[in-house]
Amino acid sequence: AQSVTQLDSHVSVSEGTPVLLRCNYSSSYSPSLFWYVQHPNKGLQLLLKYTSAATLVKGINGFEAEFKKSETSFHLTKPSAHMSDAAEYFCVDALGSGTYKYIFGTGTRLKVLA
Amino acid sequence: DAGVIQSPRHEVTEMGQEVTLRCKPISGHDYLFWYRQTMMRGLELLIYFNNNVPIDDSGMPEDRFSAKMPNASFSTLKIQPSEPRDSAVYFCASSPGFGEQFFGPGTRLTVL
Numbered sequence: 001a002q003s004v005t006q007l008d009s010h011v012s013v014s015e016g017t018p019v020l021l022r023c024n025y026s027s028s029y030s031p032s033l034f035w036y037v038q039h040p041n042k043g044l045q046l047l048l049k050y051t052s053a054a055t056l057v058k059g060i061n062g063f064e065a066e067f068k069k070s071e072t073s074f075h076l077t078k079p080s081a082h083m084s085d086a087a088e089y090f091c092v093d094a095l096g097s098g099t100y101k102y103i104f105g106t107g108t109r110l111k112v113l114a
Numbered sequence: 115d116a117g118v119i120q121s122p123r124h125e126v127t128e129m130g131q132e133v134t135l136r137c138k139p140i141s142g143h144d145y146l147f148w149y150r151q152t153m154m155r156g157l158e159l160l161i162y163f164n165n166n167v168p169i170d171d172s173g174m175p176e177d178r179f180s181a182k183m184p185n186a187s188f189s190t191l192k193i194q195p196s197e198p199r200d201s202a203v204y205f206c207a208s209s210p211g212f213g214e215q216f217f218g219p220g221t222r223l224t225v226l
Contacts, residue, residue, distance in 0.1 A: 042219060043207075043220055044217040045217070090157070100145060100147070100164075100209070100212065101170065102215070106156050
């Protein structure tokens, strides 16, 4: 069955240092991948999406992700963490292009230390 | 646009009571989704609608759960009777098509 694996349930970084949140997918076909962020007591907000047009995808708030087919990965990065980045991040794969059933990873909680 | 609107934001009820959660999608969005989020199971898709028609309800846990979309601007998720294991945050999301889903703030349900 298709799955999304977020390798770290918790990540802590110091403010101003780089962020790396890891995601691996298991689609046997070309995936449709997304990163969402959820701040406390809020709904999910789209950070970025992979649409096969480019392997390096830029999103909001300085985040970007690189699609690597050979590694079946879609890791999320940011050069410099800000306190406001503290939240939970979800990697998502849609069940085949053109469908609407999202498969969510289990989430990574990012903590930013002052 | 106000975004996806959900009500109530918090609901506390007793086991056996009926619970109705409400959602107003973003105007013009043809797709509406109901999700449940718990610590144990993460985010789960319960059901989604296209043009007010239920397309896939395979995620609805059991017959106690039902969802309706009587028109393009309103949907309900009902639990009858409610049980403590239904305690979770329920999200509604809408989408204009394949791609981004826009999530509401969620309803935190506690069943005592």
